[in-house]
Amino acid sequence: MDKIQRNERIAVLLKMLSDSPGKLFTLGSFTELFGSAKSTISEDIDIVQKLMARFEMGLIETVPGASGGVRFVPFVGKNSIQEVTQSLCAELSRKERILPGGYLYMQDVIYDPQKVSQIGRIFSAQFYPKGVDYVITVETKGIPLAYITAQYLNVPLVIARHYNEATDGPSVNINYVSGSSKKIQTMVLSLKSIKRNSRILFIDDFMKAGGTAKGIIELAKEFESEVVGIGVLIGTVEPAKKLVDDYFSLLTLHSVDEENGIIDIRPSNF
Amino acid sequence: MDKIQRNERIAVLLKMLSDSPGKLFTLGSFTELFGSAKSTISEDIDIVQKLMARFEMGLIETVPGASGGVRFVPFVGKNSIQEVTQSLCAELSRKERILPGGYLYMQDVIYDPQKVSQIGRIFSAQFYPKGVDYVITVETKGIPLAYITAQYLNVPLVIARHYNEATDGPSVNINYVSGSSKKIQTMVLSLKSIKRNSRILFIDDFMKAGGTAKGIIELAKEFESEVVGIGVLIGTVEPAKKLVDDYFSLLTLHSVDEENGIIDIRPSNF
Structure with missing residues (x-):
């Protein structure tokens, strides 16, 4: 050589x-x-x-x-964060995104490698001090964000699913109540996927009432592990009282006015 | 400056x-x-x-x-590919992976950022000459591999789902027959997710008979688009006659002997 x-x-x-x-x-x-x-x-x-x-x-x-x-x-400067969040807000507030029921079409953003990468770097810088062992998400839309955050933190990704499959092996099922729709849902996680006494970071694309996040906290307990951080791309202003106390949302969705086609989404204060 | x-x-x-x-x-x-x-x-x-x-x-x-x-x-040398495939085979042939029915537990591999990254680089080098516009996968297990391949090719990722959701907006549903179980399944893809006349790369973790891949080809037709490549981490030897002709599998699963705990998995010849 x-x-x-x-x-x-x-x-x-x-x-x-x-x-x-x-x-x-x-x-x-x-x-x-x-x-x-x-x-x-x-x-x-x-x-x-x-x-x-x-x-x-x-x-x-x-x-x-x-x-x-x-x-x-991992570190991202304030100016970079501001640039990223402002450009995401501009992109996500385009009125063509509004779907019936006030939902927003966001797949082109949350599956775009360049944008996902920028967001994941911010998450990794934010949660690095927590000493994370695993990043977890629930299928499907948060997977790219969770994956890239896991990559920047150099820890394994774990994906909870809604149904169990033959390839999961023995698994833990828990039921949780979706915070906004009040529907009972199931979360399944393979028993082999998390070691006991782990520190877990939950990453998702969207949080309204926090039902999924609460479900993940319950699921972690079954693995004698702890959720040490919750990071979402978008958190909603309403309901103000979430089912989890401590979370980090990069953007805050203030309102979606279907009739007039106005989406009010802003960088969160953190 | x-x-x-x-x-x-x-x-x-x-x-x-x-x-x-x-x-x-x-x-x-x-x-x-x-x-x-x-x-x-x-x-x-x-x-x-x-x-x-x-x-x-x-x-x-x-x-x-x-x-x-x-x-x-994108390029990965022959020696690197060999190193990656041999280390994956060693890892994946550990007998503790065998699940009832001859399935293999692989989540620790297909969700591991370092391994996923190595595999994605090989996929991107393999399919770069095809001029890919989108990488597509079906939820859930192939998403990290598909995501990182999309990142290396700098194109958007698209995820087909099994059920549609309010956040999909108008979507296309197709039914397809799972090649091995012969069950009818549904694939849903948001209408906004792919532009007409696109060249699509399908990435997944595992292929047996190729039913899912065939489903993706049908789905692409509904978007007046073409599947220009199929890449899977593991293809099985049996059935020899797959539902799709042309695919690239990094590893080949020859057999799983449940009784004696022997998994025969080898780097594919390509």
Whole structure:
């Protein structure tokens, strides 16, 4: 193998660090990998740090001392968040989206890789400090968002379903009451999918009364695990009293005026 | 803004090019963006090209002439494919995976961001030449694979569902016969989700007789569109005669011996 150049070291460092958020890498591990001096690697990391800051790819934290090193922390700056949320609101408030019953057509947004990626980065930065072990969602519309958040946090995704299937193996069923329609629904999760004592992040596209989120909290209990975060793309203003207390919604839907074709959706205050 | 350094230009070029597979960028667009000379940009692109080759991130194609430029082409080398498929086979042939009826528990693999990402890169390289407009899948288990393939191809994802919902808006329903169970099933797709005359790639986790794939071909016809590729993680040897002729399976499941706990799964020949 040719001697590795600075440009290449930087590309490798950037990838290794961002692929394992929160993982502490010692400088020694890099000097060994590249066969370079510690001072050279320090300079490389400095460049990676600046690059990440400049393009808002995340932060590099330095832990000093003998057992120290560097680690990647997901981060999105305030300006970027504002840009993303404002552009999403502009897109989602187009009146052609209104469906009978005041529902909004959003599939082109929540299945679009570029938009999903931007939203997932914000979720991962928001929930990284919680020390998440799994990201969970309920089929179907929240799956891309949950998947990409899991990818940025480098943890497994888990999908609860409405019906069980032969490929689930033994599974846990719980019933929950949809907060808005008051209908009883079922959630199924394979027993193998979550280890006991895990910290779980629930991600979904939309939250009205919070019935699904409450169901996930109940489901987590059956796995002796805890929901440490709830993140949704859109939360509604009404009902003001949700079935869960603590959640993060990127956007807030204030109202849908079917008659006049006006959707009032705004970036949330957080 | 400070003058942009080579390291930073390279990071930006790498991101811009790989974010838009197939898109032709003129050198002029980069000289403008960075305020650098053409010769400097040429050298930068040379470095990006080598970096991508070295870390198998993809190819940079150069189109000569006045209207020429450079573009990113998804690519995964034979050795990488072999490494990925062999490690997947080792993982998937663990006997603990066998479920009653000879089914395999695979959720930990098909929902794992790192593995899904590796598989999606191979799918995107395989199907890039087809000129794909949309990636489609049917809920639920193939969604992460389909999503990441769509991301690498930079096209929208579309998800067909089994039941329609208020948030779908007007939709097309088709019935199809599951190839193995012979059961009649329904597939629903929102009318807004696919433009007419599109080229569609179907991605799924598993294919036995090919009933779902055939259903997707029928569904595409209702949108006056064409399925130009079918990619599955695992195809089964039996039945040898599938309901679709042309498909790409990364792995082939030869047999599941429930009694002796032996799963025979191998990288496909392609």
